[in-house]
Amino acid sequence: MKKIKIVIVLAVLIGLNTCLYSQISNQKWPSIINDKEPSWFATNEAKEVAENVLLYQRNIGGWPKNIQMQNPLTPAEKQKLIALKADTKEVTTDNGATCQEMLFLSKMYAQVPDERYKNAFLAGVDYLLKAQYENGGWPQFYPLKKGYYTHITYNDNSMANIMNVLKEVAEKTDYYSIKAPDATAEKAQKAFNKGIDCILKTQYKQNGVLTAWCAQHDEVTLLPANARAFELASLSGQESAKLVLLLMSVKNPSPEIITAVNSAVAWFEKTKITDLREERVPVPNSKIMEKVMVKDPNASPLWARFMELSDNTPFFCDRDGIKKATLAEIGQERRVGYSWYTNQPKEVLKKYENWKKKIEGETVAPPKKKSEVTLKDEFNIVVDQKGNGDFKTIQEAINASKAYPAQRISILIKNGTYYEKVKVHAWNTRISFIGESRENTIITFDDYFGKINLGRNSTFYTATLSIDGNDFFAKNLTIKNTSGPVGQAVTVNVSANRVQFSNCSFEGNQDTLYTAGEGNKNYFKDCYIEGTTDFIFGDATVLFENCNIHSKSDSYATAASTQNEIPYGYVFKNCKLTADEKVTKAYLGRPWRPYAKTVFLNCEIGKHILPEGWSAWSKSEAATNCFYAEYKCSGEGYQPKNRVSWSHQLKDSEAKNYSIENILDSDIPVGTKKWYLRTN
Template sequence: MNKIILTILLILIFNTSIQAQKEQKWTSIINDKESTWFASAEAKEVAKNVLLYQRNIGGWPKNIQMQNPLTATEKQNLIALKTDLNEITTDNGATCQEMLFLSKMYAQVPDERYKNAFLSGLDYLLKAQYENGGWPQFYPLKKGYYSHITYNDDSMVHILNVLKEIAEKTDYYSIKPSEATIEKSKIAFNKGIDCILKTQYKQNEVLTAWCAQHDEITMLPAKARAYELPSLSGKESAKIVLLLMSIKNPSPEIVAAVNSAFVWFEKTKITDLREERVPVPNSKIIEKVMVKDPSAEPLWARFMELSDNTPFFCDRDGIKKATLAEIGQERRTGYAWYTNEPKEVLKKYPNWKKNSESETIISLKKSEVTLKDEFNIVVDQNGNGDFKTIQEAVNAAKSYPSQRITIFIKNGTYYEKVKVHAWNTCISFIGESREKTIITYDDYFNKINLGRNSTFHTYTVLVEGNDFIAKNLTIQNSSGEVGQAVALNVNANRVVFSNCTFLGNQDTLYTSGEGTKNYFKDCYIEGTTDFIFGDATALFENCTIHSKSDSYITAASTPKDTSYGYVFKNCKLTADKKVTKAYLGRPWRPYAKTVYINCEMGKHILPEGWHNWSKREAETSSFYAEYKCTGEGFQPKTRVSWSHQLKDSEAKKYTIEKILDSDSTKATKQWYLKFN
């Protein structure tokens, strides 16, 4: 009899435990349970569910109460979904929170399944990152606003906090990745911070805060759901700033971002409103009412106008309203329109400011360099200049300077990977001589090994600062014929290269950035396949374009409705002796535009001239043309039928002013003449 009673008691205890587990939220289980609980049988059962819900790509779906028991049928369904690529996300804490759970499990029960699942999740986060440093809400990408860079509900901040712990090799996670993965995490974290700095919104040229989501191409504030319009976010911006404040030895750009955001939070706080929840008689509805209260704790609006920070509210019709009371009850009570999260920024800011200023002083003392002229910096690898490396000179240059900074580079072979950051505007690289001032590095796709976008990390020189000029130097990717390997990546506007040489093989020159304009004059560019590629508008004038193998010269990805893509004027197309079958170009993207005007074409250019990259639709959407070219390779009568030979009236549109000045402001007109 005693055995029967004991059995009943055990069943009751077990059922009570399961019921309590059901009632407790998944996030509470991860964050609130004592560490010893993760060694329990109960935790192991939950861990089985977590492993089942993880997809083969490494991520998890969202809003799953992982602790809830699964039936046999549900388990089989989850196994069948392992290869499914839909609805995998970092939204609402998904993936990052499951990784934390697995780490806590592994600390108590070193089961390799937990470790492997955690590392797979980390790989997923790294794969999902955009080249610009941001993350979409869903990966693989889901159509709609889900592809925007997503700060909403702190999604990207959660990811960056994971990467920060990994990169800094802290003990926060019990599972330790390989050194290679740690290095990838460092790169991804830095790119993410760079994305945050680039997306901080400028209001009348003053840095403010962030939108909940930013367009993944333009990086501007973007719309999500009908009631989530482009705006400045009082909520999401808070966690972004707290992340920036957590970075040790912050750069001047991070310090400026935090200081600006703090000022904005102070400016936009609401000090006379309090939210009340009022039951509606004879219903289950709890109404949300904003009450005037001079003694209320500060609040911030979730959405504020980009132009003047005025709070606004929207119903599902997307029409802005001035007050919360003006929208329907369903959205009024079913969404967080106000937040107090920035109060943590205001609380921590004084100490952060004091510490950051101290760290800046210490950093300056450690690397103090007295420049004779901060607008004229000399680089000499032999030690007879201000710096021995080009990157040191760039790092020491003033951000957003009041006048052009010239970095004079003495003759020598500089084996380094150089990045001109977005804040390094108005910088000039002037080499002592084109032949003997050489910047070289040897990264390539498989060496970088950062997934499908590895190409974009292989650059020797990356230019992100607008109004950049380079003269009299050589930029080389010396990795050899090993696949994609970029020598120069230009992702900036109003950039000039004059009397320069670009050496490489596949993907030598990448001109990126929708709407950006580049000018290459008197340059030599060589390569094998697609060695001039990208989406920028670029004019190549009096350049030599040299093919090293039978392949394709250009692979433009011109955006739709862009007037000009690649324009080659008075250029000379040459080739190695072995080369006999080269195409003028093929469309990387469907609206590619490439035009050759008054160019001398060697006999290596194929009679058909152009290739459609097996994209029949590109034959009608792309624009490939020539005008009054010469040489054995210019055979207009045998060109593919979907290419064009320009008429005189059409060719008149291809002036330097129309190509490069079409959207210039008064201050930037004829920017391409400033290199002289």
């Protein structure tokens, strides 16, 4: 009798368990995470699901997508998942993957403080941090999966989801029950800031006007990119909405964020469709519900998911990749199986007015005046991104500095990577940047010609650091343009007089260092300058002393544009010319303008420099008007007998004219003589 009772009890328990699993198996995985009451996460049912979630997580920290985690697993399936732990294929943030599992574990931990849930959550945070590109964006899969998956992915709100996770982690809010260690929170904040910058840089300009975003942007050029055949590069009404809501959530938004939001809202207003609504009509003898767009003057606003980059015209595509003007023109499979319209921007418009009022209220007090008042010493300012100085950003320190000061303003920049575009304005004279160390005090940004998109002169807007203020001095810094080999991308733009860099590194590709201004004189000592094409260019008079000039491609190191009446252009003394191993056919220089002047004295020239040394750049007048010369150089690349016939090898008497006094002191006011002897 006892045995019969036990069997009955077991049968009942198994039946109940099967019934419970049946209930949650009928739900979608995201709805289980988002719709269940907090108390449910303390149940045995939830614990069983949590075991599945832990099993599906890969060692790298992320999860695959489109998994119904609540479905029961057989012993064989569990063993298979254990064997897959080290596998990194198909780990992604697409379709909510990874971010939603992290939320589930947080809700579990709030009810059941199992350390495994906490560790798995923090592994997820680490995965998101590792997956980020240097430019601030995220791919769809990490490790990278070949194809369009490597693009920066806003599609299906992938990057917006990641950014929202990192924001909560960085600010240690109560949204997640699991709090990250301080070091991880700090990394999350940096990653979030980089992500915001990426979003700002990818906002599409249509005829010079900021609009919205595309579902994918190229991970190198940041330009709009295609995905699947029916997902062509276009402005997206759906993905853009979540990005704007994210920008609106930023505390103390920068002017750039405010402009981005205002521009996107204006675009949403311009592109909303007010006379269409979607209807679902059953197809006879089928379970399919046909999708039909119906004209309705009283319909709620909709936005197309795909709009032309040139004029915002909605379009639709089938798997053949051919654009159609209406939804009815594409095949039923894509018509019914894809979201072509969205109402998500309505949430942006709903919140916009209150956001705008709040921002306007926050920006009433002039921040610059407040900053000046709080400075302990207005002539010795400290920048520390960790918050242990007067300012966290370099630009804030510049903006708080006196215009045309009576004495030099020294800005000490503590170690850190300052991801910002920095400008020393014309009125910011007598400014010094003193880095804590050359290796670890880094200013970096990644603008380039195609991204700036301001016409034929876009190059000159791309600089990471721009100097318009005279008598600028800098030492112990590294300045980078990290946009990569994407064309013109300036690292430093010097358009001022008596500018000196000491013990600094300039990293970039094409057009790394631009020195501008007829009559301006600059001095670079003990510096490292790298690039690909014309990576030192401009019309200023510049002395490079004890510098390393490093070529990264078979191209031209310099492109001077010296004016005819200026006696000295680029002068390199005691410098070393090196190159990447693959570089074998580089030139010392070519003329950007016909009277270019470039001279190398006592330099060690690597074998990557071609025997002819110089290029005329298809300018017939170069041989007559340019002045290219060398004096007592050394190295495998120094081949004076094989140089182009119109270049020069200086005599001793001629070389004497290339003293630092002659190059940098001539035509300098008496009060600023010997300006190049400055050390801070």
